Amino acid sequence: MNKYFLGVFTVLLFAFPAIGQNMRTAYVGAKIIPIVGKPIESGFLLIHKGKILGIGDAKDAIFTADTRIIDVKGKVIMPGLVDSHSHVGGGSGGDRSGPIQPEVRILDSLDVKSASLQRAQAGGITTVNVMPGSGHLDSGQTLYIKLRDNANKIDDLLIYDKNGKYMGGIKFANGTNSMRGKGGFPGTRAKSAALVRAKFIKAQEYREKIRKAGGDKSKMPPRDLALETLVEVLDGKRVVHHHTHRHDDILTVLRLQKEFGFRLVLHHVSEAWKVADEIAAAKVPVSLIVLDSPGGKEEATDLKWKNAAVLEKLGVLIGFHTDDYITDSRIFLRSAAFAVRAGMSREKALYGVTMANAKILDLGDKIGSLEKDKSADFIILSGDPLSVYTNVLMTFVEGKNVFDRSKKKDHLIAVGGYGAGNDRMIHVDHFDGFDGGQR
Amino acid sequence: MKKHLSFINNRLPHFVKHFSIASFLLLAPFPFASNAQVAIKGETIYTMAGNAIKNGIVLTDKGRITAVGSASNVAIPSGYKIVSARVVIPGLIDAHSVVGLAGWLNQSFDQMQVERSAPMQPELRAIDSYNAREPLIKWIRSLGVTTIHTGHGPAALISGQTMIAKTNGDTVDQATIVQTAMIAATLGQRASGRGGKSPGTAAKQASMLRGMLIKAQSYGKKKGFSRNLRLEMMKRVIDREIPLLITVHRARDIMTALRIAKEFNIKIVLDGVSEAQSVINEIKASGFPVILHPTMYRAGGETKSLSMETASKLKKAGIPFAIQSGYEGYVPKTRVVLFEAGLTLAYGMKFRDALASITIDAAKILGMDKRIGSIAVGKDADLALYDGDPFEYATHCTGTIINGKVVSKTIR
Numbered sequence A: 001m002n003k004y005f006l007g008v009f010t011v012l013l014f015a016f017p018a019i020g021q022n023m024r025t026a027y028v029g030a031k032i033i034p035i036v037g038k039p040i041e042s043g044f045l046l047i048h049k050g051k052i053l054g055i056g057d058a059k060d061a062i063f064t065a066d067t068r069i070i071d072v073k074g075k076v077i078m079p080g081l082v083d084s085h086s087h088v089g090g091g092s093g094g095d096r097s098g099p100i101q102p103e104v105r106i107l108d109s110l111d112v113k114s115a116s117l118q119r120a121q122a123g124g125i126t127t128v129n130v131m132p133g134s135g136h137l138d139s140g141q142t143l144y145i146k147l148r149d150n151a152n153k154i155d156d157l158l159i160y161d162k163n164g165k166y167m168g169g170i171k172f173a174n175g176t177n178s179m180r181g182k183g184g185f186p187g188t189r190a191k192s193a194a195l196v197r198a199k200f201i202k203a204q205e206y207r208e209k210i211r212k213a214g215g216d217k218s219k220m221p222p223r224d225l226a227l228e229t230l231v232e233v234l235d236g237k238r239v240v241h242h243h244t245h246r247h248d249d250i251l252t253v254l255r256l257q258k259e260f261g262f263r264l265v266l267h268h269v270s271e272a273w274k275v276a277d278e279i280a281a282a283k284v285p286v287s288l289i290v291l292d293s294p295g296g297k298e299e300a301t302d303l304k305w306k307n308a309a310v311l312e313k314l315g316v317l318i319g320f321h322t323d324d325y326i327t328d329s330r331i332f333l334r335s336a337a338f339a340v341r342a343g344m345s346r347e348k349a350l351y352g353v354t355m356a357n358a359k360i361l362d363l364g365d366k367i368g369s370l371e372k373d374k375s376a377d378f379i380i381l382s383g384d385p386l387s388v389y390t391n392v393l394m395t396f397v398e399g400k401n402v403f404d405r406s407k408k409k410d411h412l413i414a415v416g417g418y419g420a421g422n423d424r425m426i427h428v429d430h431f432d433g434f435d436g437g438q439r
Numbered sequence B: 001m002k003k004h005l006s007f008i009n010n011r012l013p014h015f016v017k018h019f020s021i022a023s024f025l026l027l028a029p030f031p032f033a034s035n036a037q038v039a040i041k042g043e044t045i046y047t048m049a050g051n052a053i054k055n056g057i058v059l060t061d062k063g064r065i066t067a068v069g070s071a072s073n074v075a076i077p078s079g080y081k082i083v084s085a086r087v088v089i090p091g092l093i094d095a096h097s098v099v100g101l102a103g104w105l106n107q108s109f110d111q112m113q114v115e116r117s118a119p120m121q122p123e124l125r126a127i128d129s130y131n132a133r134e135p136l137i138k139w140i141r142s143l144g145v146t147t148i149h150t151g152h153g154p155a156a157l158i159s160g161q162t163m164i165a166k167t168n169g170d171t172v173d174q175a176t177i178v179q180t181a182m183i184a185a186t187l188g189q190r191a192s193g194r195g196g197k198s199p200g201t202a203a204k205q206a207s208m209l210r211g212m213l214i215k216a217q218s219y220g221k222k223k224g225f226s227r228n229l230r231l232e233m234m235k236r237v238i239d240r241e242i243p244l245l246i247t248v249h250r251a252r253d254i255m256t257a258l259r260i261a262k263e264f265n266i267k268i269v270l271d272g273v274s275e276a277q278s279v280i281n282e283i284k285a286s287g288f289p290v291i292l293h294p295t296m297y298r299a300g301g302e303t304k305s306l307s308m309e310t311a312s313k314l315k316k317a318g319i320p321f322a323i324q325s326g327y328e329g330y331v332p333k334t335r336v337v338l339f340e341a342g343l344t345l346a347y348g349m350k351f352r353d354a355l356a357s358i359t360i361d362a363a364k365i366l367g368m369d370k371r372i373g374s375i376a377v378g379k380d381a382d383l384a385l386y387d388g389d390p391f392e393y394a395t396h397c398t399g400t401i402i403n404g405k406v407v408s409k410t411i412r
Helices: A002-015 A115-122 A189-213 A225-234 A247-260 A276-282 A307-313 A333-341 A346-352 A355-360 A408-415 B002-011 B014-027 B135-141 B202-218 B229-238 B251-264 B276-286 B310-317 B337-347 B351-356 B360-365
Strands: A025-032 A040-048 A051-057 A068-071 A076-079 A081-086 A125-130 A138-141 A143-146 A170-173 A240-244 A264-268 A286-288 A318-320 A378-381 A392-397 A400-404 B038-045 B053-061 B064-070 B081-090 B092-094 B145-151 B158-166 B176-178 B183-186 B244-248 B268-272 B290-292 B321-323 B383-386 B397-402 B405-408
Touching: A081 A264, A081 A318, A081 A355, A115 A125, A115 A392, A115 A400, A115 A408, A125 A355, A125 A392, A189 A225, A189 A247, A240 A247, A247 A264, A247 A276, A276 A307, A286 A307, A307 A318, A307 A333, A307 A346, A318 A333, A318 A346, A318 A355, A333 A346, A346 A355, A400 A408, B038 B383, B081 B092, B081 B397, B092 B337, B092 B360, B135 B145, B135 B405, B145 B383, B145 B397, B183 B229, B202 B229, B202 B251, B244 B251, B251 B268, B251 B276, B276 B290, B276 B310, B290 B310, B310 B321, B310 B337, B310 B351, B321 B337, B321 B360, B337 B351
Parallel strands: A025 A068, A025 A076, A081 A125, A170 A240, A240 A264, A264 A286, A286 A318, B038 B081, B092 B145, B183 B244, B244 B268, B268 B290, B290 B321
Antiparallel strands: A025 A040, A040 A051, A076 A378, A125 A143, A138 A170, A378 A392, A392 A400, B038 B053, B053 B064, B081 B383, B145 B158, B158 B176, B158 B183, B383 B397, B397 B405
16 A cells, blocks of 8 residues: 555656645655664655654655655665864864964855865765864864755854854864964973963953953953853853874863863874773763874874774764865765774764764754754665765755765766866865875 | 695605795795795685685795685695685785885975985985885785885976885885886976976976986997986886886876877876876877876865776776875875775776776786786785675775785784
8 A cells, every 4th residue: 555655656756846845755765774763674754844754664654645755765864974073165264373263263264165065965964063273272163064055155054053153163282283383383282281271261260350240341351252262162152172183182181171171072082092091081072083094193103993992882972073185075984984894883883973973063952863853964875884885875954955976966076077176175274284195 | 736736745744844944934034935834715715817716725835826726626735824714815916105115104204205306316216215114014014905016206207216015024125026116207286396496387397308318318329428327217218128107197297198108119107197087098099007096085286186986987998007005195194005996896896896906907017917916826925814895894804915924913
């Protein structure tokens, strides 16, 4: 009976492709990996007005007459990928005028027409934390964006919190990238920490002045964009996304976190395996990078693929990131697969490119899994998400198709070639002397 | 026939075998010489010299392969050390790398792949810069790479020589199998002089390279000439003794390379070739082989039009090619050809063709296919072992064998 139903409406669908924006769409027959909840061998995903209306076993499905039914048998559906650290969009953060620039917003620098955003869509990425570089102790504010199609301005990509404010974190870094030793930049690790502490203490004093003013405008301290931002950090309203590689640098970040109480995500953490217990005890999430070989700089020589597996055993919340341009957004799933190669469970690896990152970005209630009422951000894959043979076939953001590999234009983005896009912009000051492999 | 060989070995009195092994251990100047007899059992063996063998056995003795076949045809003689794996393939060949010259610290003291004092320095020997103990070499070896074509990088009009080495050995002499393999030249963005120095344009690059080749044509012909290391090397290119490895990305530069090759009747290998697809007929007609950029190479500048489908297009066109790890300026400091070839499987390549691009086809381009690149009797006993499809992300390399010796046991 159901089969008969499906057949009839599939025919109708192709006969009348434009039946209203508000109609329901059901993707039926694929293996569905909802991330939260068990995989369904042959499932359905019902979408309405950009949200998930239902998910379940295809054999239990009964759709209303106006439901558009799309047969995706043999395919795999999972949530749209969430990248917790990327440099897509050709943005930039602070300049060379100083090592701590919390007032700088990457929001003001992104190019929404950048082909790098389309490449991320081609990789199945639907939500991104766009970061400024790591050449500063603090290179500025990060931005969480949805990779919606046809954006003309950055406003079209923003994600708003319950207070109506666009969402983002703040980028910090320690270790060698930000140690330039000139122009006010630190030359040592101790100086790096001291500069950050001094700035946070200023922010604490600034916050105290505001508190004492008690809403009396005449008593308020003059506005200071940098300190205002750091007060948000101290108040837990803005998460610190901290670039750090070496074991001692990781511990320094944890020490600062303890002193100032900010909310923290550890990024890259090449040597996490050396201080895994300390990371677990601090109860901070990590966002890991996966690289094909160690090195490239001293602090990444001890990078290990087993980071994820070691931290998983200790119950740490583990996300992954592309750090695009460092790894290619189009093959983001590969990072999760390499974590499995080194001992992580498949479940947690897939969780790491979806739900874990959603939580890391404070978006766990909206995205990251296929659950009723969540945003209809999902991807259709040709097979096992963790296989080298698999392609991302389609990407959907809020129910809308933003990438379709079978279309010529999208295929070009997915594989490359003439006209595949503008040059990749390299995030400024990521690393002195780094010119994207063109050196 | 294969059986016969192992029979001979079987018939040797025990003390003779033990004596010979012991004497190797005591007297051998190089560790390679001390290789015991090893039998490798594989549930699947991709020999790259015929069909895959199920439940196969490879016998090795004194660093060479002495027998290959199914377990029903090849018996393991007594005294052989037995190594087992689910999948056995030929040791991987990285057709173009800079590891050994470029180190993982990425500091000026461990970056020996380019010397900028002059735009053309073919006299620079790779062997004089090769660090056999570079950790990146150990890294790629642990993933199955047994041979690298490495040397001076794509960063000057002529940056120097390249060499071929096994990823084993503590010294350059132990590692090297070809001292001078090719001369590394580059046309395009990366060959431009810095700080206003020549060459500053594509046309200038071509004219300087042609000028050098013209000088080399007459080198040594005058009576009482004095030796010139630079021209001496270029003369070997003119004499077709060694090929010019020309790194080119833009279609324009690919055509320049082909034009110069024709003018001087020299052998070249096209390297990189991001825009190969747009001049694929011309490349095919030239007959020159291609060492293709890594599949995951970053698009930007002169590589902005690269495509992950180029490997499959070259295959379809019948152009001989290999896939390389290439040169990286940051992280990852080296790519791994196993992964670069593997990714092509999602972009139109077939398993066997992808594997050939980092084994037998790479060996052919390097002129080493009589010795390496497939699992066949008489060839070097270089093998890579895996616990599944070697290209699959979650598969592990379980061992690497070079010259019959297990050089890596790390499960990675």
